[in-house]
Amino acid sequence: MIDAKKVLGEFNLNANKSLGQNFLADEKFLDKIAELADINSKLVLEIGPGLGTVTEKLLEKAEFVTCVEIDENMVNVLSKTLDGAKNLSVVHSDFLKFDISSLYEKKTFSVVSNLPYYVTTPICMHLLDDDYAISDMTLMVQLEAAPRFFAKPSDKVYGPLSVMIDYLYNGRIEFELPQTAYYPQPDVRSVVMRFERNSNEYLKGFSRFVEVCFSMRRKTLVNNLLRYNLTKQDALCALEKCSINPSARAETLSSGEFAKLYTTIISSE
Numbered sequence: 001m002i003d004a005k006k007v008l009g010e011f012n013l014n015a016n017k018s019l020g021q022n023f024l025a026d027e028k029f030l031d032k033i034a035e036l037a038d039i040n041s042k043l044v045l046e047i048g049p050g051l052g053t054v055t056e057k058l059l060e061k062a063e064f065v066t067c068v069e070i071d072e073n074m075v076n077v078l079s080k081t082l083d084g085a086k087n088l089s090v091v092h093s094d095f096l097k098f099d100i101s102s103l104y105e106k107k108t109f110s111v112v113s114n115l116p117y118y119v120t121t122p123i124c125m126h127l128l129d130d131d132y133a134i135s136d137m138t139l140m141v142q143l144e145a146a147p148r149f150f151a152k153p154s155d156k157v158y159g160p161l162s163v164m165i166d167y168l169y170n171g172r173i174e175f176e177l178p179q180t181a182y183y184p185q186p187d188v189r190s191v192v193m194r195f196e197r198n199s200n201e202y203l204k205g206f207s208r209f210v211e212v213c214f215s216m217r218r219k220t221l222v223n224n225l226l227r228y229n230l231t232k233q234d235a236l237c238a239l240e241k242c243s244i245n246p247s248a249r250a251e252t253l254s255s256g257e258f259a260k261l262y263t264t265i266i267s268s269e
């Protein structure tokens with residue numbers, strides 16, 4: 001097993017706090033996550049491999065693992081710690097700029113990530129912003145971020161992430177990770193979540209539409225729809241066709257209602 005503290009010392013590096021670097025360093029939990037990810041003979045995308053503690057476990061089971069890491073220091077460390085792994089490709093990139101559609105020639109793949117907490121929502125929205133061949137996701141996030149994934153209409157943290165996850169995935173929180181499982185230990189608690197793709201068809205452009213609907217949270221849906229290049233009359237007409245109250249706000253709509261509204265709008269364009 002890769003010893004995070006020792007490797008940082010050997011390479012004369014410190015964990016970079018601003019990049020969310022807390023490395024999972026407890027073998028029991030590394031094994032638990034690899035088992036939950038269920039990646040036997042599968043293609044895998046790992047976001048933020050860091051020193052490779054999770055990656056090492058994934059490589060034992062997966063057919064192939066592609067990692068995307070923003071920190072050049074980590075990419076250099078990985079080329080030594082996981083040197084010789086035939087089923088690994090490390091991409092040095094900000095994941096927010098990474099072209100997910102270029103992966104695995106559209107073959108189905110699994111996503112695994114101990115997410116950098118400062119950028120959890122943008123990374124997850126990127127995973128949801130097009131029709132990628134993702135079958136499942138095993139994600140570690142800060143405990144406080146988990147409700148954003150499972151929020152229901154009118155919950156305080158209900159937003160585009162909750163809508164897109166609910167529309168495309170069946171998900172649940174699997175277990176909590178103690179702070180002691182990391183090096184260095186974070187100030188916050190973490191949970192591991194698991195998501196499996198449901199049978200809903202991906203609607204091209206849907207995530208951008210949902211983001212526009214939430215762009216001014218205090219305004220009504222009609223007002224936000226003006227930003228989607230609709231006239232007020234067209235927006236009201238679409239809401240009426242979907243039996244949605246003309247004074248509704250985005251935060252009250254279910255993912256199914258968003259999908260119905262979106263398909264109504266694009267079919268009348």
Ligand code: SAM
Pocket residue numbers: 019020021022023024025047048049050051052053054055068069070071074093094095096113114115116117119
């Ligand atoms: N997977 C490792 C582990 O569990 O020990 C590291 C997890 S650490 C919480 C998050 C990792 O994501 C760090 O290696 C960090 O450099 C990387 N990272 C941060 N922002 C990123 C971004 N925008 N794109 C890709 N990687 C990023």
